[in-house]
Amino acid sequence: MLRQLFFxxxxxxxxxxxxxxxxxxxQETQALWTSQQQALASYDSWDMHSRAVxxxxxxxxxxxxxxxxxxxxxxxxxxAPFGQGVFRIESSVGDVYRLRLPDGQVFENLSAEALxxxxxxxSLPISGLEYWIRGMPRPGSEYSHRVAxxxxxxxxxxxxxxxxxxxYFDQPQYPxxxxxxxxxxxxxxxxxxxxxxxxSMQEVTPSDLFPDFD
Numbered sequence: 001m002l003r004q005l006f007f008x009x010x011x012x013x014x015x016x017x018x019x020x021x022x023x024x025x026x027q028e029t030q031a032l033w034t035s036q037q038q039a040l041a042s043y044d045s046w047d048m049h050s051r052a053v054x055x056x057x058x059x060x061x062x063x064x065x066x067x068x069x070x071x072x073x074x075x076x077x078x079x080a081p082f083g084q085g086v087f088r089i090e091s092s093v094g095d096v097y098r099l100r101l102p103d104g105q106v107f108e109n110l111s112a113e114a115l116x117x118x119x120x121x122x123s124l125p126i127s128g129l130e131y132w133i134r135g136m137p138r139p140g141s142e143y144s145h146r147v148a149x150x151x152x153x154x155x156x157x158x159x160x161x162x163x164x165x166x167x168y169f170d171q172p173q174y175p176x177x178x179x180x181x182x183x184x185x186x187x188x189x190x191x192x193x194x195x196x197x198x199x200s201m202q203e204v205t206p207s208d209l210f211p212d213f214d
Contacts, residue, residue, distance in 0.1 A: 025149075032151025036176060040134045043177070045070040047198040048133070055189040056122055065192070069130070076126070087120070122188060125161055132156060132163045133194075135178050152176060161185050169197070 048067045053060055064079030071093070078087040085102025089112055097112040099119055109115035116123035128138045135153040137143040143158035156163045166180035177197055183190040 029147050033147045036151045040136050049196045050192055050194045052190055052192040128159050
């Protein structure tokens, strides 16, 4: 009887230690995530080259993206599929978004998402992507998230989008920025691969939208 009691006591102690260790690990992981979020928030100016596959129902399109952003300006070039040319979205702080088509037409809207949807029939979640592309939830909106043991974001669910982080850069010049991201909503899936992040802002022309990558 005493042996059985001792065995039951030992099992309960081990289980308690395991739960305490698991809780401690989760707290440490969350602390790492919070610290990394603060570092990523300061990375708010970039010149990014990427490529993406956009899936709409049964169709899939390969597009190229070059995105320049700083505190005062926003400019995104979308290389359309099938040689249709380059679409340019641009805005300044407090201004409307302008979409310039390859034929020179210009359209404006207060929302970048609505602008793309109205003109080309599909849209990217640009207001959220500004944060999600760095592995951050968008401020001011409820979200859930999963975190890897090293503090990197594994997934975010927010604004009816599910964002999964499939790979990260490890080079010192990229402060743990995502390299492969998948964004899924009810109507569209976007698989995005970042080829290069740069912090410097350079003039964007269609000819250098996609240089030769290493």
